Amino acid sequence: MDIQTYLQEKKGIIDLALEGYLPKEGEFTGTLHRAIRYSLFASGKRIRPILAIAAYEAAGGCGDVVLPFACAIEMIHTYSLIHDDLPSMDNDDYRRGKPTCHKVFGEAIAILAGDALLTEAFNLMTKQHLSDSECKDGLLLLNLVNEVAWAAGLSGMVAGQVVDIESEGKEVDLPTLEYLHTHKTGKMILASIRVGARLGEADNEMLKRITRYGERIGLAFQIADDILNVEGKAEKLGKSIGTDRLKKKATYPSLLGLEESKRRATELVQLALDALSPFGPEANPLREIAAFIVKRDY
Amino acid sequence: MDIQTYLQEKKGIIDLALEGYLPKEGEFTGTLHRAIRYSLFASGKRIRPILAIAAYEAAGGCGDVVLPFACAIEMIHTYSLIHDDLPSMDNDDYRRGKPTCHKVFGEAIAILAGDALLTEAFNLMTKQHLSDSECKDGLLLLNLVNEVAWAAGLSGMVAGQVVDIESEGKEVDLPTLEYLHTHKTGKMILASIRVGARLGEADNEMLKRITRYGERIGLAFQIADDILNVEGKAEKLGKSIGTDRLKKKATYPSLLGLEESKRRATELVQLALDALSPFGPEANPLREIAAFIVKRDY
Numbered sequence: 001m002d003i004q005t006y007l008q009e010k011k012g013i014i015d016l017a018l019e020g021y022l023p024k025e026g027e028f029t030g031t032l033h034r035a036i037r038y039s040l041f042a043s044g045k046r047i048r049p050i051l052a053i054a055a056y057e058a059a060g061g062c063g064d065v066v067l068p069f070a071c072a073i074e075m076i077h078t079y080s081l082i083h084d085d086l087p088s089m090d091n092d093d094y095r096r097g098k099p100t101c102h103k104v105f106g107e108a109i110a111i112l113a114g115d116a117l118l119t120e121a122f123n124l125m126t127k128q129h130l131s132d133s134e135c136k137d138g139l140l141l142l143n144l145v146n147e148v149a150w151a152a153g154l155s156g157m158v159a160g161q162v163v164d165i166e167s168e169g170k171e172v173d174l175p176t177l178e179y180l181h182t183h184k185t186g187k188m189i190l191a192s193i194r195v196g197a198r199l200g201e202a203d204n205e206m207l208k209r210i211t212r213y214g215e216r217i218g219l220a221f222q223i224a225d226d227i228l229n230v231e232g233k234a235e236k237l238g239k240s241i242g243t244d245r246l247k248k249k250a251t252y253p254s255l256l257g258l259e260e261s262k263r264r265a266t267e268l269v270q271l272a273l274d275a276l277s278p279f280g281p282e283a284n285p286l287r288e289i290a291a292f293i294v295k296r297d298y
Numbered sequence: 299m300d301i302q303t304y305l306q307e308k309k310g311i312i313d314l315a316l317e318g319y320l321p322k323e324g325e326f327t328g329t330l331h332r333a334i335r336y337s338l339f340a341s342g343k344r345i346r347p348i349l350a351i352a353a354y355e356a357a358g359g360c361g362d363v364v365l366p367f368a369c370a371i372e373m374i375h376t377y378s379l380i381h382d383d384l385p386s387m388d389n390d391d392y393r394r395g396k397p398t399c400h401k402v403f404g405e406a407i408a409i410l411a412g413d414a415l416l417t418e419a420f421n422l423m424t425k426q427h428l429s430d431s432e433c434k435d436g437l438l439l440l441n442l443v444n445e446v447a448w449a450a451g452l453s454g455m456v457a458g459q460v461v462d463i464e465s466e467g468k469e470v471d472l473p474t475l476e477y478l479h480t481h482k483t484g485k486m487i488l489a490s491i492r493v494g495a496r497l498g499e500a501d502n503e504m505l506k507r508i509t510r511y512g513e514r515i516g517l518a519f520q521i522a523d524d525i526l527n528v529e530g531k532a533e534k535l536g537k538s539i540g541t542d543r544l545k546k547k548a549t550y551p552s553l554l555g556l557e558e559s560k561r562r563a564t565e566l567v568q569l570a571l572d573a574l575s576p577f578g579p580e581a582n583p584l585r586e587i588a589a590f591i592v593k594r595d596y
């Protein structure tokens with residue numbers, strides 16, 4: 001199966017599952033539900049949940065045990081986008097070609113939609129398999145929820161976002177930029193992959209290799225994002241380009257130049273592929289996604 | 299032990315535990331950590347975690363297994379206050395006698411401090427007891443985390459806050475007001491109590507009674523809060539009084555009058571006490587807290 005077909009197929013599965021997991025609209029909370037759906041179904045690429053599924057399959061997992069975790073991670077990703085776009089944060093009016101959540105529903109509802117998505121993610125991860133689970137599962141699941149919480153919080157994504165906000169308009173050095181990216185995007189990408197692999201019952205050696213893969217593509221993904229903000233097509237990306245430079249954001253291209261940034265992204269993808277070398281064809285989707293990450297134009 | 303001494307003692311234990319659970323300040327995230335500490339140690343009453351501990355003890359629990367959950371619930375409560383105070387929500391400049399988080403640290407950091415506290419709460423609840431736990435514990439803990447997530451999210455606290463925001467300046471009827479309060483404050487108070495009781499291994503009959511107690515004091519607590527906003531002393535409360543009327547917020551006093559509101563609060567406390575009738579002296583703190591809730595002046 002070619003990678004575009006694979007991505008499309010998995011995206012379909014994830015969209016359907018997300019639809020099923022969302023609670024029904026309440027009598028009093030219609031606006032909130034509409035705001036959540038508006039952002040959650042705003043044609044995201046679903047890269048994180050697809051990575052979770054691909055890592056699950058690479059580790060030998062089958063069935064859909066991984067789906068609640070994959071979807072919860074996408075909810076957390078969506079919450080982070082809604083909050084990042086707020087006027088007091090990045091102040092973005094468009095995301096994926098549509099007005100941002102707060103432009104449509106107002107700031108209060110946008111903040112609450114983010115809060116609700118973050119909370120629902122934990123609701124979803126903990127409500128599956130509560131009945132007739134085996135002994136080991138309870139502790140494993142608890143452990144996986146913990147891995148996601150750790151990656152999303154004070155030691156992960158939120159820390160990255162704080163550094164991002166505080167770096168705006170300042171001279172930033174490479175260690176700060178790497179801290180920013182490994183935390184803001186890297187930790188959750190890594191968590192997606194590790195949670196998938198652990199649910200698929202990867203052994204220690206496999207998990208170590210998949211972790212290395214995840215660290216490398218996490219960084220490659222961000223460098224590619226920075227490059228797209230310079231060279232991408234606005235209509236493909238669904239957002240304005242050149243905004244990093246306008247906001248004087250430190251990026252890989254601004255610190256290292258475009259050519260060196262591209263070289264690094266390509267090198268990281270190669271290192272990611274190297275980490276997977278002992279895996280068979282079951283890891284092909286992971287391999288293809290790695291290549292896709294730097295070749296994509298959206 | 300009189301109730302004030304009991305509350306003081308438990309508050310001391312909770313403050314110490316919260317201090318220990320908070321991650322150390324990171325190299326890049328000093329401001330975020332300061333914002334979190336500023337709000338988390340802003341002399342809150344710690345009613346929710348104290349209720350969790352009291353319910354745990356009433357059910358026969360001993361030791362401090364309940365502490366991570368009690369503290370996580372206080373983190374969730376603190377996040378909700380930080381976000382509620384934001385300019386686009388209640389736009390409050392003072393809380394507990396101090397400038398609100400966004401007044402001191404700016405809106406972006408306040409939003410992120412709330413996000414981080416919510417996420418850390420789930421981190422904390424899932425990282426305890428991961429080693430050498432017994433079989434049953436994993437599933438029970440997962441179940442309890444789920445109960446908290448459920449109470450905090452789209453079917454609970456966030457839904458209540460949405461209704462609160464959307465009701466401002468509107469004529470609101472009693473069913474809407476009750477939905478607002480049972481969701482905005484009631485569900486998390488109930489979750490605190492139920493999680494404590496379940497950790498203390500309450501049997502079904504005990505849990506049913508403690509649940510009834512929790513539903514009743516949750517509502518009594520909110521009615522008492524509304525009354526305090528009319529009759530309280532600003533210096534005791536650490537916030538302005540009369541603000542509900544200024545903002546044309548629907549409250550129990552505005553819908554039912556002061557006297558009827560007081561009668562209801564007292565009646566609810568009596569019903570809460572009735573639910574505890576089969577319990578012995580181990581439930582005395584729960585009983586005293588119920589009475590305290592309507593008698594308090596802060």
